[in-house]
Amino acid sequence: MSVLEIKDLHVSVDTELGSKQILRGVNLIIEQGQTHAIMGPNGSGKSTLAYAIAGHPKYHVTSGSILLDGEEMTTLSVDARARAGLFLAMQYPVEIPGVTVTNFLRTAKTAIDGSAPPLRGWIKDVKSSMSALRMDSTFAERNVNEGFSGGEKKRNEILQLELLKPKFAVLDETDSGLDVDALKIVSEGVNRAKSNTDLGVLLITHYNRILRYITPDFVHVFVAGQVVESGGPELAVQLENEGYDEYVKASAAAAAAIASAEAADAAVTSAAAPAVNA
Amino acid sequence: MTSATPAPTTVPESTVPDSTVPEAAAAAFAAPAGGHRGEPVGSKSHTDGAWHEMPVQTRSERYASADVGDFDDPSGHEVDWKLTPIKLVADLISGPLDGSPYDVTASPVDGFTLSWIDRTDDRFGSAGLPEDKASANAWSSVDQALAIDVTGESPSAEFVVARSGLGTVARGAHTVITAAANSRGLVILENSGDARLTENVEIVVRDGAELTVVSVQEWNDSAVHLASHFAQVGRDATLRHVVVSLGGSVVRVNPSIHLSSTGSNTEAYGLYFADAGQHLEQRVYIDHEAENSRSRVKYKGALQGEGAHSVWVGDVLIRQTANGTDSYEENRNLVLSEGTRADSIPNLEIETGNILGAGHASSTGRFDDEQLFYLQSRGISEEEARRLVVRGFLAEIIQKIGSDAVEERLTRAVEAELVDAVAGFAADGAAEGAVA
Numbered sequence: 001m002s003v004l005e006i007k008d009l010h011v012s013v014d015t016e017l018g019s020k021q022i023l024r025g026v027n028l029i030i031e032q033g034q035t036h037a038i039m040g041p042n043g044s045g046k047s048t049l050a051y052a053i054a055g056h057p058k059y060h061v062t063s064g065s066i067l068l069d070g071e072e073m074t075t076l077s078v079d080a081r082a083r084a085g086l087f088l089a090m091q092y093p094v095e096i097p098g099v100t101v102t103n104f105l106r107t108a109k110t111a112i113d114g115s116a117p118p119l120r121g122w123i124k125d126v127k128s129s130m131s132a133l134r135m136d137s138t139f140a141e142r143n144v145n146e147g148f149s150g151g152e153k154k155r156n157e158i159l160q161l162e163l164l165k166p167k168f169a170v171l172d173e174t175d176s177g178l179d180v181d182a183l184k185i186v187s188e189g190v191n192r193a194k195s196n197t198d199l200g201v202l203l204i205t206h207y208n209r210i211l212r213y214i215t216p217d218f219v220h221v222f223v224a225g226q227v228v229e230s231g232g233p234e235l236a237v238q239l240e241n242e243g244y245d246e247y248v249k250a251s252a253a254a255a256a257a258i259a260s261a262e263a264a265d266a267a268v269t270s271a272a273a274p275a276v277n278a
Numbered sequence: 279m280t281s282a283t284p285a286p287t288t289v290p291e292s293t294v295p296d297s298t299v300p301e302a303a304a305a306a307f308a309a310p311a312g313g314h315r316g317e318p319v320g321s322k323s324h325t326d327g328a329w330h331e332m333p334v335q336t337r338s339e340r341y342a343s344a345d346v347g348d349f350d351d352p353s354g355h356e357v358d359w360k361l362t363p364i365k366l367v368a369d370l371i372s373g374p375l376d377g378s379p380y381d382v383t384a385s386p387v388d389g390f391t392l393s394w395i396d397r398t399d400d401r402f403g404s405a406g407l408p409e410d411k412a413s414a415n416a417w418s419s420v421d422q423a424l425a426i427d428v429t430g431e432s433p434s435a436e437f438v439v440a441r442s443g444l445g446t447v448a449r450g451a452h453t454v455i456t457a458a459a460n461s462r463g464l465v466i467l468e469n470s471g472d473a474r475l476t477e478n479v480e481i482v483v484r485d486g487a488e489l490t491v492v493s494v495q496e497w498n499d500s501a502v503h504l505a506s507h508f509a510q511v512g513r514d515a516t517l518r519h520v521v522v523s524l525g526g527s528v529v530r531v532n533p534s535i536h537l538s539s540t541g542s543n544t545e546a547y548g549l550y551f552a553d554a555g556q557h558l559e560q561r562v563y564i565d566h567e568a569e570n571s572r573s574r575v576k577y578k579g580a581l582q583g584e585g586a587h588s589v590w591v592g593d594v595l596i597r598q599t600a601n602g603t604d605s606y607e608e609n610r611n612l613v614l615s616e617g618t619r620a621d622s623i624p625n626l627e628i629e630t631g632n633i634l635g636a637g638h639a640s641s642t643g644r645f646d647d648e649q650l651f652y653l654q655s656r657g658i659s660e661e662e663a664r665r666l667v668v669r670g671f672l673a674e675i676i677q678k679i680g681s682d683a684v685e686e687r688l689t690r691a692v693e694a695e696l697v698d699a700v701a702g703f704a705a706d707g708a709a710e711g712a713v714a
Contacts, residue, residue, distance in 0.1 A: 054655050057647065078654035079663075088655050094648045098670025107666065108656035143670070160656060 002032040002069050002085065002167045004200060009064035011045075011052045011225075022048040024225040025064070028202075032167060033194070035201040037211055037236060040222030041244040046204045047091060048225075050172040053202075054088035055081050068167070083112055085167030089157040089174050096144040101156065102126070104144045105163060112164050129162045133189050151182040158189035161199075168200040169193070175210035187213030208240040223247045336627055337563060337593045342407040346372070346418040349411035358410055361589045361621050363557055366528050370476040370504050371412045375450035377419030383440040389430015389463055390437035394422045401425055401454045405480035406508025406534060413506040416476040419450030426465055428457040428489060436464045436681050442471035446500075451477035457489040459512070464490040464681055470525070473501040481509035483517045485539065490518040492679055496691060497526035507533040511542035511571075520679055521548040521577075523558045524691055530559040530589075537564070537571035537600075546575045548590070549675040549688075551695045552618070554583025561591040564607070566600035575607035578675050580668055580695075584617035591623045596636055598629040608639040612671050614664075665696050 011023035022045045030036050040046050052059045053066055055078040066073040073081050096104065105126060110116045117125075130139060133155045145153050154174055161169055171190065175183055187210060193199045203214060211219075211233065219235040220227045221244070228247050229235070340358075343349065351372050352359040364371065379394050395401060402423050408414035426439060455465055461484075483489045497503060503526055511517045523529045535544045550558040564573045579588045590609040611620040624638035645667065653663035669692065676688050 054651075056651055077660070078651060079657050079659050082655055082657035090652070090655075094646070094652045096649055096652065096667065096670060098673040099666050104653075104656075104666075107662065108653075108658055111657035111659065111662070164656065 002200065003067075004028075004030045004086075004168045004202075005065070005067040006049075006053075007065040007067065009049075009052065009066065010062045011048055012060050012062050013048060014058050014060070019060070021062070022059075022225050023052065026225070026227060028220070028227065030168060030200045030202060032200045033198045034218070035194070035203060035214060035216045036218045036220060037203045037205060037216040038220050038222050038227075039205055039208075039236060039239055041248060042206065044222045045225040046206075046222050047172055049222075050088055050091075050170045050202075050204055053081075053086060053170055054078060079111065082164075082166070083114075087161055087164060087166035087169040089154075089161055089169060089171045091172040091174075091176060093145050093153045093157055095146045095148075097146055099144050100141055101144055102140045105160065108160065108164060112166075125163060129159055129189075132192065133159055133162075134185055135159065150177045151179070154178060154182065154186055155189070158186050158193075162189060162193050162196075165193075165197045166199065167197075168202065170202045170204065172204050173206065174203075175205055175207065183210060184213060190214050208236050211236050221247055223250070337595045337625070338565065338597070338627075340409050342409050343414060344403065344407055344417050346411060346414040349414055352411060358561065361591075362530060362559060363528060366557075367412065367476075367502055367504060367530075369448045370474060370502065371415060373415075373448055375415060375419035375448050375476065377416070377421060377450040377452075379422050379424070380441060380444055380449070380451070382424065383442075384438060387430075387435055387437045389428065389432060389435050389461070390465070391425075391427045391429070392437075392439065393425050393427075395425045395454070397421055397423060397452075399423070399425070401456055401480075401482075402452070403480070404454065404456070405482050405510045406506075406536070408478065408506060409534070410506070412476045412504045413478055416450035416452065416478050416504075416506075420452045423452035423454050426453065426455045428455070428461045428463040428465065428487070431460065431462050433462040433488065434464075434681075435462065436466060436683065438466045438468060440468040440470070442469075444471065444473040444475055446472050446474055448474045448476075451475060452480075453477065454480045454482070455489070455491060456482045457484060457487040457515075459484040460486040462488050464492070464684075466681070466684055467491070467493045468496070469494060469503070470496045470498070471501075472498050473503055473526075475502070476504040477506075479505060479507040481507060481517065481519070483509065483511045483515045483542075485512040486514050487512065488516040488518075490520070490680055492520040492522065492681075492684060493531060494684075494688070495521075495523040495526055495529050495531070497529065499525065499527060501526040502528045503530070504528075505531045507531065507535075509533065509535040509544070511535065511537050511539065511544055513539035514541040514543075515539070516543040516545070518678070518680070519544065519546045520675070521546075521550075521560055522675075522688060523548075523550040523560070524695060526556070526558075528557045528559075530557075530561075532559075532561040532563070534563040535565065535573070536567060537573065538567045539571075540568045541570050542568055543572045544574075545678070546573070546577075547675050547678045548577035548579075549672055549692075550577070550579040550588055551672070551692065552579065552581045552583075552586035552588045553695070554617075555585040556583075557587045557589075559589035561589070561593070562607070563593040564595070564605065566594070566596045566603045566605060568600060570602040571600060572604040573607070574605075576610075576675065576678075577608075578610045578612075578672060579620065580612045580614055580672060581618035581620055582614040584615075586615075586618040587621075588619075589621045590640075591621075591625070592638065593625045594627070594636065594638070596626075596628045596630060596633060601630055601632040602634060603630075603636065604634040606635065606637045606639075610640075610671075611642040612668065613642060613644050614668070665693075668696055669693070 006028040009026040061074045221229040592607040609622045620642045622640040
């Protein structure tokens with residue numbers, strides 16, 4: 001059984017005003033097959049955690065570890081982490097002009113597996129995943145994310161998740177901007193991946209909504225770059241009713257940190273993707 | 279010059295001498311009667327220049343002559359030469375040229391004929407006249423022109439005319455491509471090997487014809503090539519014109535496309551990949567003369583290596599007679615390393631407001647790190663990711679050519695450029711790693 005272990009992770013981010021500390025000692029252990037929800041207010045550093053796990057060059061691990069089955073990930077390149085079994089479903093997937101979905105998927109699958117997938121089985125897999133995600137077959141010949149609506153981009157992320165079969169997936173606000181039908185389709189895709197490959201999921205979200213369709217085993221409250229409380233699914237319900245105020249008020253220092261994290265998150269987000277969720 | 283309202287203007291009359299502003303233009307800038315209070319629209323100088331000065335010269339009035347003696351030697355400050363390394367091409371501009379016929383390779387295809395014609399032939403000079411000295415020098419140097427006549431009606435018929443090994447002696451050349459009324463076809467001009475060449479290519483697309491002309495420059499590293507293409511597009515006819523410049527030291531291909539008949543249409547595409555020390559230039563001129571004419575211009579280029587230089591100038595003129603014009607031009611450059619330079623200059627002259635559209639776009643940008651991150655996060659190595667992105671960027675143009683064989687061949691040629699370029703990245707990366 002695979003384990004993803006995050007130990008006392010400290011991460012800073014490059015901003016226009018210099019380097020800013022966002023994560024202040026994150027500890028998490030995720031076993032394969034488990035689903036952990038990370039919930040927190042805007043600017044708490046949730047997306048920073050996602051990017052740090054994937055290895056985005058703007059985020060710097062200043063101390064701590066990310067271990068996949070005991071192997072240190074923080075020193076590996078972005079692509080090596082993906083080949084080791086990590087996957088990030090992005091909040092704002094970028095467009096890749098001139099690269100078709102088909103070509104992209106095959107290139108990625110070949111890179112992950114170390115050899116090209118046998119053609120006939122592969123085409124069948126792509127087709128069945130696409131139809132399960134209610135993606136029109138013309139999608140395959142379109143350029144990656146180019147002219148996709150917000151919902152189409154999210155589905156394309158889940159399509160990759162199903163086909164690349166990672167050990168652990170981080171879903172960064174995959175629910176944001178989805179209407180209820182799209183949310184169901186995307187959630188079904190995640191659940192299929194869970195049952196087919198015993199995927200471990202780190203589900204980052206602001207709202208309880210997606211947790212109606214993807215049942216978490218654990219819920220963690222994330223404030224000011226730290227996990228401040230952990231519990232079962234009932235914690236999500238409590239958060240839905242009471243909000244994050246209690247946690248946020250807990251310390252004035254935390255509030256100050258949020259402001260800075262918010263600024264950093266906003267800077268990164270706007271650089272990464274100006275428009276989303278059409 | 280009188281203003282129709284007593285509203286104060288911020289530009290004193292004295293700074294706008296009557297003699298420099300024709301009446302029509304003056305009237306256009308005057309505020310409408312009973313209109314705005316305060317400053318009339320257009321009364322303020324535009325921030326990027328003195329709007330009240332007429333352009334030095336409109337594109338349509340550029341001097342043209344077939345006689346090389348009518349042109350002064352360029353100093354390098356002229357608008358059409360200032361971005362070109364003229365010292366490297368001085369012999370082609372004003373030196374003696376060998377204008378004799380050369381070897382061409384072409385397999386016969388139904389619907390196309392290839393021949394050498396005398397300069398007294400009607401086809402010679404049927405599409406335009408030189409507008410710069412290098413073009414006039416070539417024009418004056420030849421006694422014979424290569425004629426390619428398209429008479430077939432199969433849209434997928436392709437005719438490849440290749441020349442290689444033109445040598446290192448300065449030479450002039452002249453080609454005339456004529457597509458008969460209602461004909462269809464694709465003519466591919468392939469250039470490789472050595473060359474010191476200045477040439478003119480005339481393209482006449484008669485009424486109702488649809489012609490594609492692809493000029494591929496895959497010269498040797500030291501080759502120098504200056505080309506002027508002149509095209510006349512007939513009534514309801516279409517010219518698709520594609521310039522692909524990959525190899526050569528200095529390559530300058532300037533297509534002028536005249537939409538001189540009602541409903542004439544052109545799509546002008548270009549693709550270039552400038553390596554270290556390479557100068558690749560293209561000056562595109564689209565002349566909308568007739569009603570309901572349509573043009574699309576799209577040039578995309580990648581630059582890699584110290585001293586890689588690309589020039590794109592896109593002139594579009596929409597004449598007063600060209601009601602219903604639909605026009606758009608764009609240039610995109612992808613900068614892959616330090617030390618490169620991409621000049622990108624769109625110019626629009628619009629003499630009638632009664633048009634469907636006239637737009638332009640230009641961008642020159644670095645490699646997008648977010649694209650790289652996205653691809654890498656799916657397990658794709660950095661090298662492969664860069665290749666995918668650049669290939670994707672340029673593929674858009676290759677896909678416009680409309681010939682599977684040519685598209686495949688050019689994809690491979692671009693791949694070869696990319697392998698070199700990516701090897702450059704790897705070396706850069708290693709150097710950085712060593713310093714760190």
